[in-house]
Amino acid sequence: MTTQTIPGSVLDPMVFRDVVGHFASGVTVITTNVDGELFGTTASAVSSLSMEPPMMLACLNRSSSTHDAVVRSGYFGINILAEDQGDLAMKFGRKGADKFDSVAVSLSEHGNVPLLDGALAHVVCRVDETPAGGTHTVFFGLVQEASAREGAEPLAYYRGTFGRLERVKELAAYDAVRDWVLHRRTPVNEALVPEEIAAEIRSDANNVHNALVKLSAEALVTRDGSGQFTPTPMTEDLINSAYEGRATIELGVLASHFEKITDADVVELCAMTEKLGELRERGVDSLDEFLKLNAKFHNRLVSIAGSVQLTDAFRRLGIGTVWRQALTDADWARQMDHSHVVALTDALRSRDAAKASRAVREHTDFAKKLASEVIAGNGGAV
Ligand SMILES: Cc1cc2nc3c(=O)[nH]c(=O)nc-3n(C[C@H](O)[C@H](O)[C@H](O)COP(=O)(O)O)c2cc1C
Incomplete structure (x- = not known):
C-alpha cells in the first residue's frame, strides 16, 4: 500500500495520482459545439449533483480546449461510455483536431451538443455556476435532456485501466x-x-x-x-525475450505513431523522467517507487497508439519488479542507469524519431546486460 506523506509540504502529485486511482469510476466524454465546431474530452470527474432541480457537475482542466468551448457555448453533453467504447475513451483523452473523425454522433435539441452513438447514456446540461478548484473549473449544469439505453454495461476505469x-x-x-x-x-x-x-x-x-x-x-x-x-526462476532467456518483446512494441509505436505524440504527452513524459532522476538521487528506499514509475513511463508511451489491447500486452511483458529482489537498497541507484529514458524524452521533445528509436534500443540492451549480470551474481536465476 502507498502511504507516503511529505511533512510540511503538499503530497507528491505522483503519489496522489496513484492513490486516487484506487477510486473506481465510470468514464464519460464531455462534448460541446461552438458555431458548428465540435469539441470533446474524456472525463471521469463527473457526478450527479441535485435532484430538484436535476443537476450534474463535470470538472475540466482549464488547459483543456473543451473547457474553453463549454464556456463559450454554455452547454455540455455528458456521454456515459459503454464497455465496448474503451477506444473512444482513449481517443478523446488526448488532444487533437481529429477527435470526431469517423465517430457517429447526433446533435442534441438543446445546445446542439454532439451525442456519441452507442453511449450508455446521454445527459445534456446548460451551464449554471462555474466555481474554480485548483487547476480545474467545476461546471454545474442544469439538466436539459437525459436518456439511457438498456442492455449494455458501463465502461469502468480503475488504476489507469479501462474495461x-x-x-x-x-x-x-x-x-x-x-x-x-x-x-x-x-x-x-x-x-x-x-x-x-x-x-x-x-x-x-x-x-x-x-x-x-x-x-x-x-x-x-x-x-x-x-x-x-x-x-518460476527468471533465467536470462526469459528476461531477454520479455525485453525484446517490449522493445518491439515500443519501436512499433514510435514508427507508426510518432506524429501523433502531442505536446501534452511530452510534458507528462518529461515530468516522469525528472521524477525518475530525483528518485535515483534519493537512492535508499526509493527503488520500489522508481520501478513503478519507470513501468508507468513506458506504459504511457505505448498508450499513445490508442489501443487498449496493445497497452495491455505491453504491460504483461513488464518484469521490472523482479529487480526488487536482486538489487540492494544501497546500490540500486548506481546500477539502474536511466540515461536512456532521459535521451528518449529529449528525442520526443525535439521531435527526433531516429534518436528516440536509438534510445529505446540502447535502453533494451542496457536492461538485458544488467539482467545478465544480476542473474550471474545470483547463481543463474532470480
Ligand atoms: C480516463 C480519463 C479520465 C479523464 N478525466 C478527466 C477529467 O475528469 N477532467 C479533465 O479535465 N480531464 C480529464 N482527462 C484528461 C483529458 O481527457 C485530456 O487532457 C484531453 O487531452 C483534453 O482534451 P482537449 O484539450 O481537447 O479538451 C481524463 C483522461 C482520461 C484518459
Whole structure:
C-alpha cells in the first residue's frame, strides 16, 4: 500500500495520482459545439449533483480546449461510455483536431451538443455556476435532456485501466498477483496458495487462481502435475525475450505513431523522467517507487497508439519488479542507469524519431546486460 506523506509540504502529485486511482469510476466524454465546431474530452470527474432541480457537475482542466468551448457555448453533453467504447475513451483523452473523425454522433435539441452513438447514456446540461478548484473549473449544469439505453454495461476505469467492471476487478487481481510473484513474496520453488494471496490483496481466490493460470502461460509461474503453482526462476532467456518483446512494441509505436505524440504527452513524459532522476538521487528506499514509475513511463508511451489491447500486452511483458529482489537498497541507484529514458524524452521533445528509436534500443540492451549480470551474481536465476 502507498502511504507516503511529505511533512510540511503538499503530497507528491505522483503519489496522489496513484492513490486516487484506487477510486473506481465510470468514464464519460464531455462534448460541446461552438458555431458548428465540435469539441470533446474524456472525463471521469463527473457526478450527479441535485435532484430538484436535476443537476450534474463535470470538472475540466482549464488547459483543456473543451473547457474553453463549454464556456463559450454554455452547454455540455455528458456521454456515459459503454464497455465496448474503451477506444473512444482513449481517443478523446488526448488532444487533437481529429477527435470526431469517423465517430457517429447526433446533435442534441438543446445546445446542439454532439451525442456519441452507442453511449450508455446521454445527459445534456446548460451551464449554471462555474466555481474554480485548483487547476480545474467545476461546471454545474442544469439538466436539459437525459436518456439511457438498456442492455449494455458501463465502461469502468480503475488504476489507469479501462474495461468491463468484472474485467477491471480481474485485471486488478492479475496485476496484484503478478506483483506478488515478481516481488518474490512467495520464494521461488515454494507453493503459491491462492487463498492466502487473496486475503492479502483483498481479492477472491477465484480471481487469484485465474491470474496464476495466466501467469503460467506467460512463464512467470510453473504449474506442477497436482495443479500447484510455484514462481518460476527468471533465467536470462526469459528476461531477454520479455525485453525484446517490449522493445518491439515500443519501436512499433514510435514508427507508426510518432506524429501523433502531442505536446501534452511530452510534458507528462518529461515530468516522469525528472521524477525518475530525483528518485535515483534519493537512492535508499526509493527503488520500489522508481520501478513503478519507470513501468508507468513506458506504459504511457505505448498508450499513445490508442489501443487498449496493445497497452495491455505491453504491460504483461513488464518484469521490472523482479529487480526488487536482486538489487540492494544501497546500490540500486548506481546500477539502474536511466540515461536512456532521459535521451528518449529529449528525442520526443525535439521531435527526433531516429534518436528516440536509438534510445529505446540502447535502453533494451542496457536492461538485458544488467539482467545478465544480476542473474550471474545470483547463481543463474532470480
Ligand atoms: C480516463 C480519463 C479520465 C479523464 N478525466 C478527466 C477529467 O475528469 N477532467 C479533465 O479535465 N480531464 C480529464 N482527462 C484528461 C483529458 O481527457 C485530456 O487532457 C484531453 O487531452 C483534453 O482534451 P482537449 O484539450 O481537447 O479538451 C481524463 C483522461 C482520461 C484518459
